Amino acid sequence: MTRGQGPGRPRTKPADERRIDLLDAGQAVFVERGIAAARLDEITERAGVAKGTFYLYFESKGHLAAALRERVVDELIDHQREAVDRLPPEAFGARVDRWLEDAIRAYIQHADLHDLLFEHATASTPIHSGITPENRHIDALRDVLAARIDPPADAPDADTAAILIYAAFHGAAHYLLHERETDRVDAIIAATQQLARRYLLIESV
Amino acid sequence: MTRGQGPGRPRTKPADERRIDLLDAGQAVFVERGIAAARLDEITERAGVAKGTFYLYFESKGHLAAALRERVVDELIDHQREAVDRLPPEAFGARVDRWLEDAIRAYIQHADLHDLLFEHATASTPIHSGITPENRHIDALRDVLAARIDPPADAPDADTAAILIYAAFHGAAHYLLHERETDRVDAIIAATQQLARRYLLIESV
DNA sequence: ACCTGAACACCGTTCAAGT
DNA sequence: ACCTGAACACCGTTCAAGT
Numbered sequence: 001m002t003r004g005q006g007p008g009r010p011r012t013k014p015a016d017e018r019r020i021d022l023l024d025a026g027q028a029v030f031v032e033r034g035i036a037a038a039r040l041d042e043i044t045e046r047a048g049v050a051k052g053t054f055y056l057y058f059e060s061k062g063h064l065a066a067a068l069r070e071r072v073v074d075e076l077i078d079h080q081r082e083a084v085d086r087l088p089p090e091a092f093g094a095r096v097d098r099w100l101e102d103a104i105r106a107y108i109q110h111a112d113l114h115d116l117l118f119e120h121a122t123a124s125t126p127i128h129s130g131i132t133p134e135n136r137h138i139d140a141l142r143d144v145l146a147a148r149i150d151p152p153a154d155a156p157d158a159d160t161a162a163i164l165i166y167a168a169f170h171g172a173a174h175y176l177l178h179e180r181e182t183d184r185v186d187a188i189i190a191a192t193q194q195l196a197r198r199y200l201l202i203e204s205v
Numbered sequence: 206m207t208r209g210q211g212p213g214r215p216r217t218k219p220a221d222e223r224r225i226d227l228l229d230a231g232q233a234v235f236v237e238r239g240i241a242a243a244r245l246d247e248i249t250e251r252a253g254v255a256k257g258t259f260y261l262y263f264e265s266k267g268h269l270a271a272a273l274r275e276r277v278v279d280e281l282i283d284h285q286r287e288a289v290d291r292l293p294p295e296a297f298g299a300r301v302d303r304w305l306e307d308a309i310r311a312y313i314q315h316a317d318l319h320d321l322l323f324e325h326a327t328a329s330t331p332i333h334s335g336i337t338p339e340n341r342h343i344d345a346l347r348d349v350l351a352a353r354i355d356p357p358a359d360a361p362d363a364d365t366a367a368i369l370i371y372a373a374f375h376g377a378a379h380y381l382l383h384e385r386e387t388d389r390v391d392a393i394i395a396a397t398q399q400l401a402r403r404y405l406l407i408e409s410v
Numbered sequence: 411a412c413c414t415g416a417a418c419a420c421c422g423t424t425c426a427a428g429t
Numbered sequence: 430a431c432c433t434g435a436a437c438a439c440c441g442t443t444c445a446a447g448t
Contacts, residue, residue, distance in 0.1 A: 012411075012412045012413065012448090013412085015411095015412085018412090018413095039439090039440065039441090040440075040441060040442085041440080041441095049413075049414085050413065050414040050415055051414085051415065051416095051441090051442090052413075052414060052415065052416095052442085052443075052444080053412085053413055053414075054441095054442090055441095055442065055443075056412075056413075060441080060442080061441070061442095131376040131377075131379050131380050132379070132380060132383040133380065133383055133384055134383075156396060156399065156400075160392070160393070160396045161396075163376065163377055163380050163393075164373045164376070164377055164396060164397060164400050165373070166376065167372050167373045167374075167375065167376020167377055167379075167380070168369045168370070168372045168373040168376070168400075169372075170372065170376065171336040171368065171369070171371065171372020171373070171375065171376060172336075172368055172369055172372055174336050174337070174372075175336050175337060175338065175368050175372070178337040178338055178339075179338055187365070188365070188368075191361060191365045191366075191369060192369060194361065194404070195361075195369050195373075195400070195404045198403045198404050198406070199399070199400045199403050199404060201403070217429090217430075217431045217432065218431085220430090220431080223431090223432095244420090244421065244422090245421075245422060245423085246421080246422095254432075254433085255432065255433040255434055256422090256423090256433085256434065256435095257423085257424075257425080257432075257433060257434065257435095258431085258432055258433075259422095259423090260422095260423065260424075261431075261432075265422080265423080266422070266423095
């Protein structure tokens with residue numbers, strides 16, 4: 001019996017792959033059932049491992065959720081950086097607009113997942129909502145804001161502005177998820193952009 | 206043995222009082238341990254009832270947390286309405302400023318409690334973060350915004366503005382809780398007020 | 411090294427019985 | 430009507446053993 005083939009195939013895998021299997025399985029089951037109602041045995045079954053294997057890779061169910069959030073945020077940050085970097089550095093208003101629009105659309109598009117990861121918690125390891133000093137998505141927005149060329153003297157500092165604008169967009173997107181009508185997405189994007197432009201003293205085009 | 210005295214005292218109480226006992230006990234234990242780690246038997250012990258009695262008053266641990274949040278929000282709304290109503294109706298900017306300052310200070314002052322109730326969830330009944338259409342605190346802010354006399358033509362509508370400004374302040378206050386230094390409170394209040402004034406096109410005094 | 415899965419532990423919830 | 434508390438049910442987590 002050769003390695004990796006047939007019923008006698010080795011039951012081990014590189015740790016990196018197993019971890020991804022568990023992340024993928026966890027994401028699927030979390031979206032289906034919610035974090036609290038997701039059972040570990042369903043996650044491990046879907047990942048093709050025994051129940052105990054889970055604890056070789058994650059400390060707890062809550063830590064799996066935290067790792068998933070990291071993964072989602074990383075993807076989002078990369079995607080948005082690319083989108084914004086296609087715009088010229090001096091087009092500050094357009095860059096902020098683009099960042100916000102992309103963020104809100106991504107949030108809505110993967111509504112189930114984001115809603116879960118940012119707003120729920122498990123019994124053993126509570127997860128905080130996104131708005132903390134550890135949120136790298138806020139850092140990414142701060143980078144966009146800090147790259148402003150010749151800001152007006154009374155513009156807010158990038159640090160504070162990033163927190164407030166991030167909180168506004170994040171809350172608004174979350175609010176949308178709990179509304180029935182989805183056709184308000186464009187209106188909320190426009191409103192968030194307007195808030196950012198006025199607060200940051202960006203002249204309208 | 207007279208009623209309500211000594212070891213033979215009746216073991217029943219009006220339902221209203223029991224409910225308050227359970228809310229108070231729940232609040233204390235939740236703050237001490239967090240919602241997830243709080244055990245029902247500790248809550249019922251502190252409330253002076255048997256474990257099973259809990260389920261005569263609340264459907265689950267999550268529903269107790271939801272009821273506590275209702276109570277906290279109601280108190281907050283009343284307190285802020287009073288504070289704002291001491292200002293003249295035409296002083297729109299001052300009314301918004303006051304509302305935001307009060308809200309942030311209350312949030313920080315009862316940090317443990319608010320952090321719990323708005324950002325965590327229990328195993329059985331997940332609690333959403335505050336920013337949903339069901340949040341009456343947002344309604345209260347909308348009322349303040351909608352009472353503006355002669356708003357500028359391009360001011361945002363009260364509905365949208367309430368969501369965005371509420372999300373901004375709520376997120377900012379939450380962010381503060383997770384920072385070490387508390388002396389940024391005043392700066393965050395001022396920044397939130399500045400954001401609201403600029404977004405709402407309120408002339409600075 | 412990596413994995414297994416039966417057994418354990420820890421509560422949230424229920425329910426038959428009590429005053 | 431209101432309350433009791435022992436028993437149950439449901440997993441998350443552990444750990445001795447396997448390849």
